[in-house]
Amino acid sequence: MNGTTIEKKSLLKDNRDSDYILEVNDLKKHFPIKAGFLQKTVGSIKAVDGLSFKVKKGETIGLVGESGCGKSTAGRTLIRLYEPTSGEIIFKGRNISNIGEGELRRSVRKDIQMVFQDPYASLNPRKTLKSILSEPMITHNLYGSKERQEKIQDLLDKVGFNPLFINRYPHEFSGGQRQRIGIARALALNPDMIIADEPVSALDVSIQAQIINLMEDLQEELDLTYVFISHDLSVVRHISDRVGVMYLGKIMEFASKKDLYEEPLHPYTQALMSAVPVPKRKGAQARERIILKGDLPSPANPPQGCVFHTRCPAATPMCSEQIPSFKEVKKDHFVACHLY
Amino acid sequence: MSQSNVEITQEDLQLNPNLKDKPDTLTRIFFQKFMMNKLAVIGAVVLFIIILSAVFAPIISPYSFEQMNLIDKLKPPSSDYWLGTDRYGRDIFTRLLFGGQVSLLVGFGSVLGALIIGVSVGALAGYYGGIIDAILMRFVDIVISIPSFFLLITIVTIFDPSVGNLILIFALTSWTSTARLVRGEFLTLRSREFVLASKTIGTKSYKIIFSHILPNAMGPIIVSATLLVGSVILAEAALSYFGLGISPPTATWGNMLQDAQNYTVMKTAPWYPFFPGLLILLTVLSFNFIGDGLRDALDPKAIE
Numbered sequence: 005m006n007g008t009t010i011e012k013k014s015l016l017k018d019n020r021d022s023d024y025i026l027e028v029n030d031l032k033k034h035f036p037i038k039a040g041f042l043q044k045t046v047g048s049i050k051a052v053d054g055l056s057f058k059v060k061k062g063e064t065i066g067l068v069g070e071s072g073c074g075k076s077t078a079g080r081t082l083i084r085l086y087e088p089t090s091g092e093i094i095f096k097g098r099n100i101s102n103i104g105e106g107e108l109r110r111s112v113r114k115d116i117q118m119v120f121q122d123p124y125a126s127l128n129p130r131k132t133l134k135s136i137l138s139e140p141m142i143t144h145n146l147y148g149s150k151e152r153q154e155k156i157q158d159l160l161d162k163v164g165f166n167p168l169f170i171n172r173y174p175h176e177f178s179g180g181q182r183q184r185i186g187i188a189r190a191l192a193l194n195p196d197m198i199i200a201d202e203p204v205s206a207l208d209v210s211i212q213a214q215i216i217n218l219m220e221d222l223q224e225e226l227d228l229t230y231v232f233i234s235h236d237l238s239v240v241r242h243i244s245d246r247v248g249v250m251y252l253g254k255i256m257e258f259a260s261k262k263d264l265y266e267e268p269l270h271p272y273t274q275a276l277m278s279a280v281p282v283p284k285r286k287g288a289q290a291r292e293r294i295i296l297k298g299d300l301p302s303p304a305n306p307p308q309g310c311v312f313h314t315r316c317p318a319a320t321p322m323c324s325e326q327i328p329s330f331k332e333v334k335k336d337h338f339v340a341c342h343l344y
Numbered sequence: 345m346s347q348s349n350v351e352i353t354q355e356d357l358q359l360n361p362n363l364k365d366k367p368d369t370l371t372r373i374f375f376q377k378f379m380m381n382k383l384a385v386i387g388a389v390v391l392f393i394i395i396l397s398a399v400f401a402p403i404i405s406p407y408s409f410e411q412m413n414l415i416d417k418l419k420p421p422s423s424d425y426w427l428g429t430d431r432y433g434r435d436i437f438t439r440l441l442f443g444g445q446v447s448l449l450v451g452f453g454s455v456l457g458a459l460i461i462g463v464s465v466g467a468l469a470g471y472y473g474g475i476i477d478a479i480l481m482r483f484v485d486i487v488i489s490i491p492s493f494f495l496l497i498t499i500v501t502i503f504d505p506s507v508g509n510l511i512l513i514f515a516l517t518s519w520t521s522t523a524r525l526v527r528g529e530f531l532t533l534r535s536r537e538f539v540l541a542s543k544t545i546g547t548k549s550y551k552i553i554f555s556h557i558l559p560n561a562m563g564p565i566i567v568s569a570t571l572l573v574g575s576v577i578l579a580e581a582a583l584s585y586f587g588l589g590i591s592p593p594t595a596t597w598g599n600m601l602q603d604a605q606n607y608t609v610m611k612t613a614p615w616y617p618f619f620p621g622l623l624i625l626l627t628v629l630s631f632n633f634i635g636d637g638l639r640d641a642l643d644p645k646a647i648e
Binding site: 045065080083085108109113116117120121122126127128129130139140143173184186189195207335 | 370424478536537538540541542543544545546547551556559562581
């Protein structure tokens with residue numbers, strides 16, 4: 005650990021009027037659908053449609069959901085890679101959802117970093133490891149060139165990489181190794197929070213475990229906060245403290261890992277849980293598998309009322325008319341469903 | 345941890361069998377792959393010889409390009425005149441070398457100009473998208489729709505067809521395909537994860553454009569530029585052939601061909617039109633072969 009990290013921590017202490025490092029209020033990201041000669045907006049894809057959750061310092065929030073439910077868009081909007089359509093992103097007590105790019109660069113970029121899904125696409129094939137890892141520091145004018153060198157060695161060391169590889173190109177490394185470089189790059193600026201967008205879904209199972217363990221170790225060592233986006237329920241279960249289940253751009257259920265996995269309340273969560281393959285022991289009762297009918301509706305034209313009612317096994321007429329509110333049914337267990 | 349001079353141990357080799365003593369740089373991979381394409385290598389060698397002999401024309405050539413020996417009109421190839429003489433008794437070999445200077449200069453110069461315009465327009469349109477993209481690309485559509493050869497002829501008739509003017513005119517009429525190509529590359533590259541990663545780091549747009557996107561788009565750009573050089577040389581020859589190119593006594597391959605378009609010349613000295621024609625053919629063919637070789641060698645998929 006070096007001086008900057010310690011400095012940053014003391015800064016954080018002044019800021020601790022709230023426990024939450026990140027608060028998301030009714031965040032929306034709609035992509036316009038343009039058509040015709042004049043490119044008029046004829047509709048919009050509601051990729052993220054009213055997302056609200058809070059993240060405590062040092063915890064890991066899991067965001068799960070099937071493909072196309074908007075989890076990646078949510079992650080990218082949180083970090084302002086996409087401009088939010090509306091809503092608030094309050095990071096360390098400050099709304100960053102509409103501040104300008106320059107201000108974002110000066111005061112926010114350093115503190116929130118991202119780990120990407122595809123380790124083959126997330127590293128520039130024409131740059132050496134050294135220039136990939138020094139880019140963040142050069143951009144923010146951190147350290148002199150000697151210290152930067154040491155910092156790079158230190159980063160490689162942290163992610164378990166042999167420092168003699170620093171003059172090599174990404175194509176010489178395997179997927180797992182590249183993902184570790186991606187993590188090292190995210191750590192280069194000593195961020196407080198890392199948004200991990202399916203960081204392991206492109207990797208082999210054995211490598212997945214390596215990366216997940218590395219992320220956990222780093223979290224402990226560097227006091228990081230994670231927003232972990234994945235479609236893999238068991239990975240999310242392993243790493244998260246609290247989990248949000250997304251469907252069509254909305255959070256259906258949000259609870260602590262234990263509550264959510266042991267006692268899922270929302271019919272959608274129940275269906276997801278029943279789809280997780282478990283090794284069956286002899287004599288054990290076969291679980292009831294809830295099979296959802298149909299496909300994910302188009303986010304350009306989401307269903308009226310509860311977005312899940314078209315596929316919900318427990319749907320009632322009310323579900324197609326009223327949007328269920330997102331309410332706390334038990335302590336720290338939020339569900340958006342008319343059943344509760 | 346911070347030893348600067350590290351050796352690769354046996355253990356490292358076991359961990360990563362791909363590890364060699366020296367890292368495979370992208371240039372080296374590119375070079376190896378280019379060498380596999382025999383036609384491209386031949387093209388490169390031929391072109392290299394042509395360029396060298398054009399550059400060193402004053403040293404190599406036995407005569408001055410303007411020197412007329414009126415007694416030796418339309419002489420066949422001999423030990424005095426290696427490739428024969430033209431209608432004014434000028435040495436064809438000498439004129440070909442000097443003509444090569446002009447043709448290649450026009451070719452490379454215009455392509456450089458076209459690249460500067462095309463890459464800038466394409467990069468802006470592709471990176472920023474939206475309204476900037478729409479405006480720039482409609483402008484490109486308009487430029488493409490202008491019948492360029494007639495425009496060339498018009499401009500050349502109005503202005504003096506000097507080397508500089510020709511380069512300018514070719515550059516202004518041939519940048520559109522580069523712009524479209526670069527725009528396409530930028531459109532795909534700007535949403536690649538390594539570009540997004542740079543954005544989350546806070547890297548500024550110009551740096552993302554120049555240090556992340558452009559180097560990755562260089563492959564197709566180089567290939568198209570190579571092919572463009574060939575087509576500009578052809579276009580220059582065509583203009584000269586119509587008598588609208590650079591005017592004699594300055595030699596270009598095109599105006600030598602034009603000079604040879606004469607019944608008497610064709611009948612009595614068939615080698616006169618043959619040699620400039622052959623040289624144009626060889627040069628353009630070399631550029632095309634090299635272009636193909638580069639396309640394969642720079643294909644990013646094969647690097648993975």
